[in-house]
Amino acid sequence: MTNFVLVAGTWLGAWAWDEVATELRGAGHDVHPLTLSGLAEKQGVAAGQQTHVRDIVGEVERLALRDVVLVGHSYAGIPVGQAAERIGDRLRRVVFVDANVPVDGESFLSGWPSEHVRQSIAEHDGFWPPLGAPEYAGQGLTDEQIARIVDGSPHPGAALTEPAVLTRPLAELPATYVKCLLDGDEPMPAVAELLKSDSWELVELDTGHWPMFSQPRELARLLDAAVRP
Template sequence: MPVTYVLVHGAWHSGQSWARVVPRLGASGRPVFTPTLTGYGETRHLLSPDTGLGTHTADVVRLLVEEDLRDVVLVGHSYAGMVISAVANEVPERIARLVYLDAMVPVHGESALDAMPVIRGMIGGDWRMPPPPAPFGLFGITDPADIAWLRTMLSDQSTRCLEEPVAMDNPALAAIPRTHIHCTVKPVDVEFRPVPSVQPNGEPADVRELATGHDCMITTPAELAEMLLDIGDLAASRLSSPAGAGR
């Protein structure tokens, strides 16, 4: 059974950040969508103090509904771990698998600040948050050409993105399998919370690693794409099973 990839970028980035991954995934014949969330990239002019997690959740839900996307492998990078969690809570029937790509992994009622307390220090007195300075603001990228490209896509974000709590109270959410991909090269001491050994659906945890920095879609796109293709095969296989076909 075919699956569709929806790749959701993290804070300060845009859908352009997946540009090196999309052709590799697309070569498999599976559809790939890379939405830019409201307030970032080409939509930066729409950024306001009210732009938050709810805005970004609505962005992705609208894409899934308007395009009638089903059997979706929903990938969230960094902050977008919050977004994909909220999306799956709203439309669990459309999601085949959640992929937390070096991402925040919240529980019901948490904000990004709860899921990753170290970022509290980034919030100042203004609602607008510019991209952080180096080294954190380079997101693990060291190649000068890649840094220059990264800076073309970075833009400010609203503090509301980090402060707004996530809703994860739909019982159907727990049934969706999850994969966690961790980038192991950290320029600064920023760690995400440990992954429980058992998923909410009772399956063993699926945790994978990429030996690169946080922006793996830029630094190791081939390796990331290969991993996502394998995850897509896993999702398709599960959907084709008698249990998956009847979900």
């Protein structure tokens, strides 16, 4: 039995996966959506990036899961990629959904103009609040779906500024990268480099950066296909 552990990106909790989880369970999988520390029902918990790595590893160990597929969306690709290295032979595959990937010694904010994010974190007591509704235009979302994201939790700033710590080359892991084409049709350079590995595969989804809302059924099908022989 495949165990999917689903981790959403900034501002979101386990609730973001409700529709995808229903589809995956209907296909016969066990599904474990996970809220990271400091978000949604876990607001008020101090959290950095390594806290989030421990959240994921701890969930796998607490539930004694094997045959695990770790799924990381957006920011969550960074802690998920690190956790995938740390759960050893429990891992079946890691899936990055339009996600950032961990680069040893670099943070979520490394490598792109991020001063506005850092300023926002400083102005909001160490948290990055969700963006305003106009920022989600052109991503295949309904007004209702945008409102749900905008109503999400402020994201702990330390999780965005702490560096990743890798213990082995990420290219060695069995991985699928889901590129959402409305968010740009080319993977970021760090991902493009990893996709040269024989252990990695690229699949595309014709929707925006939040496919768990815009195309949950199609995303679930891709996740199911990623573990089929």
